[in-house]
Amino acid sequence: MHQFKVHRIGPEIEISGFDLSFTNSSLFMVISAILIMLLLLFGTREKRLIPSKIQLMSEILYNFISKMISDTAGKKAKPYFSFVFSLFIFILFCNMVGMLPYSFTVTSHIIVTLTFAIFIFIGVTILGFIIHGFKYLKIFVPSGVPMVLLPIISIIEIISYLSRPISLSVRLFANMMAGHTMLKVFGGFVISLGIIGGWLPLTFSVALTGLEILVAFLQAYVFAILTCIYLNDALNLHH
């Protein structure tokens, strides 16, 4: 599992007992960020009426996220557009950069996805309380449920609400890690079976690489759309 190892690059930085050194994980975050900036920079450099290819890409991305937000969270979620856009594009680029050989997949680390998920969870909860006050607790009391079942349902709802950050983070992390591990295993088979038997796992490897690219996109999309759904719960309380 060498590909998931984090190691320090450059000097050791320690602030109040925490080791905050620049690592290869940070390096690949920076690389992803630079790639995003380059795409958006070239995508918005020209203001052509008939867009160039790269301009079209940024506009398609914009329209894609815009449609996703308006479909799932409605018009009230407009102020959070930039956040969802950044989230989607950052996770997408981290996943895609991770697909390159010898690179590091930032999102295959639970701490990264958990940071995102906890931030979203706390943010959405605060937002819900700011907008609806204590009525936001109604989210745990679905309407139209018989009184007898209400305590059980409420408990289930509370558990499901609290497990949101875990499910959100583990989904992305496990998908990325499992995909890369599988690629690694099949790659190992290719080497060990040699030139005679290695073709079958190699074929699998190629197919899996395609699948992994799909998963990389899909998981970024799922992460973004779940964020939208949580935002929708906080913005439009209709349970």
Place this chain on the structure above:
Amino acid sequence: MKKLTIVLIISTFYCGNIFAAEAGMPQLDPKYWASQAFWLIIIFSTIYLLIDKVFIPKIKGNIDTRENKIRKDLEEAKIFREEAEKKLIIYKKLIQTASQESKKIVSDSSQKLNEDIQNKKNEIQNQIDKELKSAENEIMKFKKDSFDKVGKISEDIVTEVIKDIFGEDGNKSKISATVNEILKKENVKV
């Protein structure tokens, strides 16, 4: 087939040994958790701020400009089309009136031409009639004159003949009456 299976099993063990050497999940090692979270927050915040303040307004502006331009162009095109349709109607009307007028002019001019031709014809006919009449008159006059002359000559000849035969002048009035009578008879015959 059996060989392949054996190779597969052996290789699996071999690979298992390779993986065993680096077993364990580095993800669960908390040594660099703080660092990863820290750098993630810094880098993601930077991206978020840049996207929110710079890129999203730019892309949005671009898309809005295009939509406005398209809407404006469509509206303009609509106005132009309406104008064109109006002009077409006016043009058609113009053509209609023009064709009517031209028909009228053609019919008028042909009528006038006919009238003119008729007038000229009449005039010429009148003139011809007049000339004919005068010619006839002249002919009549000539005829009369010639008759008169013939009468006189006949009278003279008769007088001369009578003189030659009888040796004396005949009754002049009687001769002229007889000659006239004969001439009249001849004239009727002619």
